Amino acid sequence: MNTVYDFQVTMTNGEQKSLQDYKGQPLIIVNTASKCGFTPQFGGLQELYRKYKDQGLVILGFPSDQFNNQEYDNIEETTQFCQINYGVTFPIFAKIDVNGxxxxxxxxxxxxxxxxxLSSKIKWNFTKFLVDREGNVVKRYGPTTPPSKIEEDLIPLL
Structure with a gap:
């Protein structure tokens, strides 16, 4: 595998989606959780998406329950929570494991x-990866980095 476009992911309805569908678009890929101290970052991610989606940006959210079981069991509860509380309109996918x-x-x-x-392991929810239009992973941001801090690195990729 050479770029993120070489992967398929599972949508909330269980169907597979090729990331090839996002070819030529900058991406932010993030592992999320609905009951985490960093959950308000959904608002910042949605703001970036709203601001730059017309320039091609796509944010891909991947719920994970690996850190203190901070995600709903039912993916429909997750998507409703994100939409109702943070107005999320970017794609949210099926729950996954990000480590192990x-x-x-x-x-x-x-x-x-x-x-x-110190290691490649994802340490917590809301680890974010910035991907350029060619599908190359250009930067990683820790959970404490607010989405607004990604904007400076994102703008040259638009």
Whole structure:
């Protein structure tokens, strides 16, 4: 696998979606959780999406329950929570593992491309990856980095 466009992901209805569908668009890929201290970042992510979607930006949210079980069991509850509380209109996908034996292949790739501080392992919810229009992972942001801090790196990719 050479770019994020080489991967397929599972949508909330269980169907597969090729990331090839986003070819030529800058992406922010983020592991999310609905009951986390960083959950308000949904608002900042939605603001970036609203501001730059017409220039091609797509944000892809991947709920994960790996950190203190901070995600709903039912994916419909997750998507409703995001829409009602933060007005999320960017794509949210099926719940996945981002670390360990059953981690999603996309996140294995993301972590190989941009290692974190001390290790490649994702340490918590709302780790964000910025991807250029060619599908290359150009930067990784920790959970404490607010979405607004990504804007400076995103603008040159639009």
């Amino acid at each position: 034996k059953h981690e999603d292949a996309l996140f294995t790739f993301l972590k190989e491309q941009q290692k974190g501080l």
